[in-house]
Amino acid sequence: MMQRDLVIVGAGPAGMAAAIAACRAGSKVTLIDENHAIGGQIYRQSPAALSGLSVPTDTNAAHGKRLIDELESLKEQIEWLPQTSVWGYFPDRKLAVRMREGWQIITAQQVILATGAYEYVAPFPGWTLPGVMTPGGAQSMLKGMKVLPGNRILIAGSGPFLLVVAALLHAAGGNVVGVVETARRRDALTHLPALLSNPKLLLQGRYYFKQLRKARIPLHWGHVVTRADGAGSLERVTISACDSAGKPCGNFSTVDVDTLCVGYGFIPRTELTQMTRCEMEYQELLGGWIPRLDQRLSTSASGIRVAGDGGGVAGAMVAELEGAVAGLTASHALGDLTDKAYKQQITPLTRRLRKSQTFRMALDRIYQIRPGLLDLACPDTTICRCEEISRKEMEDGIQFGGTNISTLKVITRIGMGPCQGKMCWPTVSRMIAKKEGKSVAEIGNLRVRPPISPINMSDLLNESFIAESSESS
Amino acid sequence: MDAMNDVDAKADPLNPPNDDPAKSRGFGRRMKGDRGTPVTFTFDGQLIEAFEGETIAAAVLASGVRMLRETDRRGEPRGLFCNMGICFDCLVEINGATNQRACQFSVADGLKIKSQTSQSMEPCP
Ligand SMILES: Cc1cc2nc3c(=O)[nH]c(=O)nc-3n(C[C@H](O)[C@H](O)[C@H](O)COP(=O)(O)OP(=O)(O)OC[C@H]3O[C@@H](n4cnc5c(N)ncnc54)[C@H](O)[C@@H]3O)c2cc1C
Ligand code: FES
Numbered sequence: 001m002m003q004r005d006l007v008i009v010g011a012g013p014a015g016m017a018a019a020i021a022a023c024r025a026g027s028k029v030t031l032i033d034e035n036h037a038i039g040g041q042i043y044r045q046s047p048a049a050l051s052g053l054s055v056p057t058d059t060n061a062a063h064g065k066r067l068i069d070e071l072e073s074l075k076e077q078i079e080w081l082p083q084t085s086v087w088g089y090f091p092d093r094k095l096a097v098r099m100r101e102g103w104q105i106i107t108a109q110q111v112i113l114a115t116g117a118y119e120y121v122a123p124f125p126g127w128t129l130p131g132v133m134t135p136g137g138a139q140s141m142l143k144g145m146k147v148l149p150g151n152r153i154l155i156a157g158s159g160p161f162l163l164v165v166a167a168l169l170h171a172a173g174g175n176v177v178g179v180v181e182t183a184r185r186r187d188a189l190t191h192l193p194a195l196l197s198n199p200k201l202l203l204q205g206r207y208y209f210k211q212l213r214k215a216r217i218p219l220h221w222g223h224v225v226t227r228a229d230g231a232g233s234l235e236r237v238t239i240s241a242c243d244s245a246g247k248p249c250g251n252f253s254t255v256d257v258d259t260l261c262v263g264y265g266f267i268p269r270t271e272l273t274q275m276t277r278c279e280m281e282y283q284e285l286l287g288g289w290i291p292r293l294d295q296r297l298s299t300s301a302s303g304i305r306v307a308g309d310g311g312g313v314a315g316a317m318v319a320e321l322e323g324a325v326a327g328l329t330a331s332h333a334l335g336d337l338t339d340k341a342y343k344q345q346i347t348p349l350t351r352r353l354r355k356s357q358t359f360r361m362a363l364d365r366i367y368q369i370r371p372g373l374l375d376l377a378c379p380d381t382t383i384c385r386c387e388e389i390s391r392k393e394m395e396d397g398i399q400f401g402g403t404n405i406s407t408l409k410v411i412t413r414i415g416m417g418p419c420q421g422k423m424c425w426p427t428v429s430r431m432i433a434k435k436e437g438k439s440v441a442e443i444g445n446l447r448v449r450p451p452i453s454p455i456n457m458s459d460l461l462n463e464s465f466i467a468e469s470s471e472s473s
Numbered sequence: 474m475d476a477m478n479d480v481d482a483k484a485d486p487l488n489p490p491n492d493d494p495a496k497s498r499g500f501g502r503r504m505k506g507d508r509g510t511p512v513t514f515t516f517d518g519q520l521i522e523a524f525e526g527e528t529i530a531a532a533v534l535a536s537g538v539r540m541l542r543e544t545d546r547r548g549e550p551r552g553l554f555c556n557m558g559i560c561f562d563c564l565v566e567i568n569g570a571t572n573q574r575a576c577q578f579s580v581a582d583g584l585k586i587k588s589q590t591s592q593s594m595e596p597c598p
Pocket of ligand 1: 043086309
């Protein structure tokens, strides 16, 4: 078993900033990520073998490079574990990790979970066809693999991220035929005053609108993708105008594309956080279930902090600030930072975090997941991609008394596949809530059980594992 | 806020004439440049050329193939979806081991990849 002072899970902006802050404060830092390189989603780096190839970048690349360089300059002092997945959490800050070779239990005095987010896609007919993928998936195919994932591409869903991906795929030579945005233009205009609170980010948004215009990529506000069709893979997408609830309201048109990138925003990755048994709460606008955090990003579980999108989706800039706050706070808790130095460093950070709220909340409102999206799925549309459960089967399950997670799981097998409900539960819980006239919070969250990512069973069955896990129970 | 304006919608903005029909048939396209060390592997017996550092998902896509498997129950075609290891849609058989995520596994010389069909698929772990 490895004993460590501070373990940070996730090397995106939040984890990197936490590592830098804690390392500069004099703490011994162990940084873990399942990726081969630091960067996380937004500042994703290519594998070394492909890093010589240049592809178009976005406006954040320069900032990301500075952050990466700063962390690289501290690498001698930091224990960096790439290609290492944390697949379980056990009481008293024991982390079960699968490394490139074998596995380990790491016991940490302080833990920062900076596990980021994944994309939400509301089910619609044809969403399982090859050629339909998430915008972030397409982006990382280009950024990481230097492969343009399609030829004629439609981007759809909701959020400013769609514009980033559209501009990027266009710059790389993709034929981006349009961006379909559920929010209506007037939703954006209503929140303009709040958006003015952060001129820098607003200008960044403006930059992307301009890029799209220059590229003659039409932006269809107040529209949704209602279905995707094709024999064996995607050939055609149908879009429609929608009302304020995101419900299609006619004016259907079809477009021939080979690739549809569709995403309605982000959902925090909270499996590890949940396993610490800290208090969780449901915050619709922050992406769903998140840990209850104090101002210093501490959860109710001792020695566990959560920073970045994993604690509530708020974007890369906030993630970085939160990472720094969590890193300093962990150093302080370890006794590596005096009260005075801690206070001095933390105050400007928390002030900036507070200031970023107004802008973020406006964005969240404009691009919220609208209830009408739930009705895009037809009775035979697959809801649970792993177990292939259709909407009708799910609704029959609810009818049969599956109005809570565990019963519905038993009746329908929903959420029992390898993704452990990450793809379907945000939809299913909303659908149950709607049917039962309850809030999504009342329906509750899925339980997670280790392993949260695949591990080799033969690794688990060797003797040292049994010895170590019994120590950890 | 003119920045918020739509692009002028011309006749049929969503369906511009297809300038190069041949091009539209290939799906994934490698960006030009030196990719370093080539490797070859097979996908359902077909020899696929790829480059070190690429994931199986990227290499298969760049070879123009998008369907990675057929589902167990309804026989639906599936391919790459999240490209970040979360959705488990990209499952393939790698050198005999089933249910491996193509987006998380790097190519190597001589790998034997098979797509899973409703017959070949074992229950997921
Ligand atoms: C695919 C994708 C692309 C995105 N692209 C952009 C973009 O271009 N611009 C933008 O503004 N926002 C983008 N976002 C939103 C993005 O989440 C935030 O802007 C920002 O990256 C959040 O930073 P973070 O540090 O909280 O998380 P992330 O950057 O997501 O970093 C989390 C890290 O934790 C690692 N991790 C998670 N769980 C484990 C585990 N159990 N074991 C080991 N490692 C683990 C992940 O591999 C990841 O590297 C993207 C999101 C996604 C999902
Ligand atoms: S595409 Fe989602 S796990 Fe590979």
